Amino acid sequence: MSNLKSxxxxxxxxxxxxxxxxxxxxxxxxxxxxNEIGISNYGMISLVMMFGxxxxxxxxxxxxxxxxxxxxxxxxxxxxxxxxxxxxLVFVVLFVLLMSALVFFDVPVFGSNFEKDSDITIYIIxxxxxxxxxxGFNNILIGxxxxxxxxxxxxxxxxxxxxMGNVILYTMALVTSSISVLMLSPLLALSxxxxxxxxxxIRNTKIAFKQPKLKIILFMLPSSFKFFKISGITSLIIxxxxxxxxxxxxDSAALGIFDIAMRVAAMANSFLISLAQPLYGVFARATxxxxxxxxxxxxxxxxxxxLYVIGCAIYYVAGEYISDYILDHNESETLYIITSILIVxxxxxxxxxxxxxALLGNANLREAFYLKLIVPFLNLVLLQIVPSHNIMKxxxxxxxxxxxxxxxxxILYTIKNKDKFTI
Numbered sequence: 517m518s519n520l521k522s523x524x525x526x527x528x529x530x531x532x533x534x535x536x537x538x539x540x541x542x543x544x545x546x547x548x549x550x551n552e553i554g555i556s557n558y559g560m561i562s563l564v565m566m567f568g569x570x571x572x573x574x575x576x577x578x579x580x581x582x583x584x585x586x587x588x589x590x591x592x593x594x595x596x597x598x599x600x601x602x603x604x605l606v607f608v609v610l611f612v613l614l615m616s617a618l619v620f621f622d623v624p625v626f627g628s629n630f631e632k633d634s635d636i637t638i639y640i641i642x643x644x645x646x647x648x649x650x651x652g653f654n655n656i657l658i659g660x661x662x663x664x665x666x667x668x669x670x671x672x673x674x675x676x677x678x679x680m681g682n683v684i685l686y687t688m689a690l691v692t693s694s695i696s697v698l699m700l701s702p703l704l705a706l707s708x709x710x711x712x713x714x715x716x717x718i719r720n721t722k723i724a725f726k727q728p729k730l731k732i733i734l735f736m737l738p739s740s741f742k743f744f745k746i747s748g749i750t751s752l753i754i755x756x757x758x759x760x761x762x763x764x765x766x767d768s769a770a771l772g773i774f775d776i777a778m779r780v781a782a783m784a785n786s787f788l789i790s791l792a793q794p795l796y797g798v799f800a801r802a803t804x805x806x807x808x809x810x811x812x813x814x815x816x817x818x819x820x821x822x823l824y825v826i827g828c829a830i831y832y833v834a835g836e837y838i839s840d841y842i843l844d845h846n847e848s849e850t851l852y853i854i855t856s857i858l859i860v861x862x863x864x865x866x867x868x869x870x871x872x873x874a875l876l877g878n879a880n881l882r883e884a885f886y887l888k889l890i891v892p893f894l895n896l897v898l899l900q901i902v903p904s905h906n907i908m909k910x911x912x913x914x915x916x917x918x919x920x921x922x923x924x925x926x927i928l929y930t931i932k933n934k935d936k937f938t939i
Contacts, residue, residue, distance in 0.1 A: 533671070535787035538678040542783065545682040546776070547842045552689035553698060555847060559768030560640070561685070562758070562775035563626070564699045567644030568651040568706075569755030574607040575652045577743030579659030581736050584879065586663035591732055593721075597660060599728040600736065604656060608649055615641050626762055636696075643699050650706040657713040664721055667793055673716070677709035742881035749888040753895060754778060757911050764907050773851050774908055776842060781858035784827055788820050788866035795873040806878045810934040813870035817927065821867045831859055854912050861916020868923035871930035883933075887926050894918035 550558050578600035586593045618625055619638055626637065661670050685701040692698070717723055758778075762771050795809075795816070831838075839852040875884045898914035 533675070535675075535783060535790060537675045538786065539783050541679040541682045542779065543838075543841075545686040546779075549682070549686040549689045550772075550776075550843065552686070553693065553695075555772040555843065556769045557695050557698065559770070559772030559775065560695055561699055561702065562771050563762065563768065564640055564644050564647060565702050565775075566755045566758050567648045568702075569751055569758075571648050571651040571655060572744065572748045572751040574604055574611055574648060575655055575744070575747070576603060576607055577740035577745075577747055578603060578736065579655045580743040580747065580876070581740040582656065582659035583663045584739060584876075585736065586660065591735065592726070593660070593663075594724045594726045595729055595732050596736060597656075597723050598726050599732040600656060600740075602728040603733060604652055608652070611648065612645055615645060626759075626766075639696060640699070643703055646703055647706060650703070650710050654706070654710055654713055657710075657717050660717055660721055660723055661713070666716075666720065669716055669720075671790070671793075673709055673712050676712070677705055680708060681705035739879075739881065742885060746876075746881065746885045746888050749885070749892055753892055753915065756892075757895075757915055761908060761911055769847075770908055773843070773847060774854060774912070777851055777855040777858050777912070778862075780838075780855045781862040784831070784859055785863045785866050788823055788827070788863055789869050791816050791820055792866065792869040792873060795870055795877070806874065806880075807934045809874035809877060810871065810930060813874045813930070816870040817867050820870070824863055824867055827863065828860060831856065850908070854908060857909070857912040857916050861919040864920040864923045868926040871927050875930060883929075887922065887929060890922045890925060891918045894921055 582593075582596060582600055585591060585596055615625075619641060625641065658670050661667075681702055684705055685698065688698050688701050758771060758774065761774055762768075765771075792813075795813070835852050835856055836848070839848040839855065842848065843851050872884065872887070875881075875887075895914050895918040898917055899910065902910045902913050904910045
């Protein structure tokens with residue numbers, strides 16, 4: 517138990533430091549970069565980074581399946597890793613073929629309001645597909661490292677990646693105004709992260725290159741598909757809302773503002789969720805009973821809820837000053853409103869995250885899937901109800917209310933069924 521407490525404390529400390537480092541680098545370098553390149557060009561970079569959110573299609577749930585099955589030790593982990601990686605590459609090829617077909621048949625991928633020439637559209641898809649490839653590869657490596665309870669190293673890699681992304685973008689902005697070159701900044705940061713995670717995995721785990729086996733693929737596929745459905749709902753909503761905003765408005769500046777607001781909310785949520793991040797690897801171990809996982813989740817959730825209320829209050833008071841610092845006055849008011857809405861909704865998920873990880877660690881994947889399915893359902897329903905005279909505000913309110921409502925449902929459902937589910 518003492519080792520477990522030390523692990524959780526160490527993971528929380530590194531997770532918190534990661535969040536603080538990312539927030540600091542973003543506050544320092546992002547406004548400077550936007551000042552150099554403009555909010556419209558930043559919106560174009562956000563469009564490229566949006567592809568990373570679609571990596572779930574090529575991962576197909578294998579990262580989480582790796583964490584689950586390596587923790588249980590049922591099959592050779594190297595064979596599971598290589599089999600998962602092979603499936604990942606197949607899905608990458610299929611994605612590239614699909615995007616190529618859309619471009620070939622002149623399908624307006626980003627909507628008819630997106631007033632950019634065909635060459636820049638093809639370039640966005642090319643760079644975006646590369647970002648998707650690296651994001652998926654990184655997540656597979658993270659799945660292995662999480663099974664080894666190396667969350668501290670994962671936090672370090674992700675924090676360095678975010679910091680490098682901000683620094684590289686600002687550095688490039690100082691030497692060039694070419695949007696084609698600036699779009700390479702997130703790709704370069706991801707490449708360096710991939711290299712670090714790969715070296716970390718090879719040196720600190722038992723993973724080695726072995727021939728993939730169809731038997732293992734068929735064994736992992738049912739669980740990976742369930743994780744795919746769950747992760748797909750979670751991961752796709754943000755890029756889907758960004759894509760919807762781009763498709764309906766064709767305004768890269770609006771996308772830039774929405775992306776900044778989402779980044780601020782995500783950074784705040786990252787700090788809160790660092791308390792829950794290591795729990796999945798712990799709960800996935802066969803020695804943990806579900807009711808014990810729920811008891812631990814309750815304690816962690818109460819602490820997160822306390823920090824959540826304090827954080828919302830702080831942003832309510834200081835948010836206008838932060839927005840004025842990031843953007844000029846004409847756009848800062850919009851940024852403040854959208855960020856305030858998103859912080860309330862996005863950060864509420866951190867309160868329910870310990871319970872959700874208890875469900876995943878106990879392999880209650882069907883229940884976890886249906887609970888996550890509530891978010892896009894509510895999101896779509898609310899988009900029809902919330903007034904749409906301001907599309908960005910409508911999307912933000914719909915998304916936040918859906919997240920907040922689902923968080924409450926996840927907590928109540930898990931506590932109610934704490935004695936029902938068994939490993």
